[in-house]
Amino acid sequence: MKTIIALITLLSFFNYEKVELRSANNSSITVKGTSTMHDWELTSSQMDASAVILTDGQDIKVDSFVGILDVTSLKSGKDQMDKNAYKTLNYKDFPQIKFSLVKVVKADKENQKVIGLFNVEISGNSKEVEIEAAAIPVENDGVQITGTKELKMTDFGIKPPSFMLGALKTGNEITVDFDIHLHVGNTSAPHL
Numbered sequence: 001m002k003t004i005i006a007l008i009t010l011l012s013f014f015n016y017e018k019v020e021l022r023s024a025n026n027s028s029i030t031v032k033g034t035s036t037m038h039d040w041e042l043t044s045s046q047m048d049a050s051a052v053i054l055t056d057g058q059d060i061k062v063d064s065f066v067g068i069l070d071v072t073s074l075k076s077g078k079d080q081m082d083k084n085a086y087k088t089l090n091y092k093d094f095p096q097i098k099f100s101l102v103k104v105v106k107a108d109k110e111n112q113k114v115i116g117l118f119n120v121e122i123s124g125n126s127k128e129v130e131i132e133a134a135a136i137p138v139e140n141d142g143v144q145i146t147g148t149k150e151l152k153m154t155d156f157g158i159k160p161p162s163f164m165l166g167a168l169k170t171g172n173e174i175t176v177d178f179d180i181h182l183h184v185g186n187t188s189a190p191h192l
Contacts, residue, residue: 016054016055018052018053018054019052020050020051020184021050021051021183021184022183023050023180023181023182024142024182025045027047027049027178027179028044028178028179029177030042030044030177030178031043032174033170033171033173033174033175034171034173035168035169035171036169040081040170042074042075042081042085044069044070044073044075045073046069046070046073047069047180048068049066050066051065051066051143052064062101062104062114062116064100065118066098066099066100067099067100068096068097069096069098070095071089071091071094071095072091072095074086087161088153088159089123090123090124097122098120100118100119101116101117102116102117102118102119102128103116103117104116113133114132114133115133116130116133117129117130118131120156123157123158124157125158127156131147131149132147133146134146142181142182142183142184144179144181144182145178145179145180145182146178146179146180147178148176148177148178149176150173150174150175151173151174151175151176153170153174154172160172
């Protein structure tokens with residue numbers, strides 16, 4: 001019986017069409033944090049991402065997702081703060097933040113919510129992280145993925161920076177807001 005179920009599953013898999021999507025230039029990622037002096041945030045609109053989805057015209061299955069963000073594309077609008085952030089992230093040795101889908105944990109078609117387990121690499125340190133996102137179809141050729149994830153710098157081997165002999169300290173917790181627009185188009189994927 002298990003063999004028959006496996007065979008039916010395998011045959012139904014071949015009815016799915018493979019669709020490759022790439023990030024558009026209207027995507028953004030914002031990293032927010034706190035310090036003893038003021039809250040701060042860094043934003044980038046230069047994220048390179050690709051996804052492969054499988055669809056039978058009704059259902060959609062996420063097959064893969066890869067994203068790369070150049071550390072120096074994150075900007076606060078304040079040069080010194082940007083330099084401090086890049087130094088903290090050890091950008092000379094690890095110039096990119098990388099994330100790739102390990103597996104889909106849960107997908108709720110009705111609410112267009114997806115929970116995925118991602119391998120996230122920051123400053124040369126990797127960690128598997130569950131991320132919940134809303135996946136909303138956009139026009140006829142894409143999807144918008146939005147969500148928020150709280151992380152800790154120390155989970156990635158990053159010591160929260162302090163300045164002025166410790167008078168100004170940065171909090172360990174950060175919040176990452178993402179708004180990723182993926183469209184059918186260029187099929188070359190970013191390489192991890």
